Amino acid sequence: MEKKIRIAIQKSGRLHDDSMRLLKECGIDAGNSRNQLRVAATNFPAEIFFLRDDDIPEYVQDGVADIGFVGENVVLEKNKKVNTVEKLGFGKCRLSLAIPANKRIRSAEDLAGKKIATSYPHILSGYLKKKKIKADIHTISGSVEIAPRIGLADAICDLVSSGNTLFSNELTELETILQSEAVIISNNDLSPALQKILHKLLFRIQSVKRSRNNKYVLLNAPNEKLDAICGLLPGMRSPTVLPLAEPGWSSVHSVITETDFWNIIEQLKQQGAEGILVIPIEKMIL
Structure with a gap:
């Protein structure tokens, strides 16, 4: 079997x-x-x-x-x-300390002696121990953000994505404990x-x-600018260069990472690249 x-x-x-x-x-x-x-x-x-x-x-x-x-x-x-x-x-999200917007707390150290509500007592206790902060941890499950409003805690430690939940409960982020x-x-x-x-x-x-993190790029380049253009396009090893039917021009194929994309495209245009095509990559095997 x-x-x-x-x-x-x-x-x-x-x-x-x-x-x-x-x-x-x-x-x-x-x-x-x-x-x-x-x-x-x-x-x-x-x-x-x-x-x-x-x-x-x-x-x-x-x-x-x-x-x-x-x-x-x-x-x-x-x-x-x-x-x-x-x-x-x-x-992707973050585990953060948050406090009521009207609280006069400026840093995690100001939570010493305060009550913190959380669904993550293990992570929070390790963080407080590392920072040498002594605070009371109240472990609750679900709706952690309402704890300060009902007087259960002075602050919370909870997951944050957009921050909309905190805002709607009149809370503000104090410090990020963990990126997840x-x-x-x-x-x-x-x-x-x-x-x-x-x-x-x-x-x-x-x-x-x-x-997901890369784009396939095809462009036309004047041959006298090939060295400069290829220097901007490292690709997985090096760009692929093919001659065009029109004398003095070549087609250049390469891969650009998402983070560098717009900066490199602007530089390619400055070096004389034309007809730039950008194609999503379905799979990328190395």
């Missing part, structure tokens, strides 16, 4: 859709997963379990699942014995067969991630 890797994914919430979309982009067909607790991929040796995100680190530690897609904040809070093997680039995103965690004792499947999955995921 073919060995299958068991993947734990959040059954609902902000990471579920992105995790399933990533598997699909990796060419893994999990069929219709709605309202199911377990599905088997039809074209990859994998089974997918849909679980509460808070339970995923423990299930991976205990070997119920071999790997899990989960928020880094959950991994650190649950503090289970698992390996973090890949950051996924989605589900979705990660893949694995059991510490994967068999060689499961490690091989994991490496195949990571190869696909890394190819998809690279494609």
Whole structure:
């Protein structure tokens, strides 16, 4: 019987859709997963379990699942014995201290002796210990942001994405404790067969991630400017240069990272590049 890797994914919430979309982009067909607790991929040796995100680190530690897609904040809070093997680039958020907008608190040190409400007591206690701040931690689940309004706490420590929830509850961020995103965690004792499947999955995921961060660029360049233009376009190794039918001109093909894109395009135009085409990359294999 073919060995299958068991993947734990959040059954609902902000990471579920992105995790399933990533598997699909990796060419893994999990069929219709709605309202199911377990599905088997039809074209990859994998089974997918849909679980509460808070339970995923423990299930991976205990070997119920071999790997899990989960928020880094959950991994650190649950503090289970698992390996973090890949950051996924989605589900980005931050764990921050926040205070009522009218509080006269200017820094984390001003929270000494205060009450802080949070769903992340492990991370918060480690942060306060590192900063040598003694404060009372009140652990609550859900609706942490209302704690100051009902007199339960002087401040909160909670996840922030856009900041709209804080604003609507008349809270303001004081300090960021942790930057988080979705990660893949694995059991510490994967068999060689499961490690091989994991490496195949990571190869696909890394190819998809690279494609998201890069653009394929085609342009026409006068031959006397080729050296300058190629110097702006390193590509994966070096740009591809092909002669055009029109004498004195060449077609140049390369890859530009998303972060450098507009700056490089402007420089290419200044060097005489024309007919610049920018094409999204579906997969990028190195």
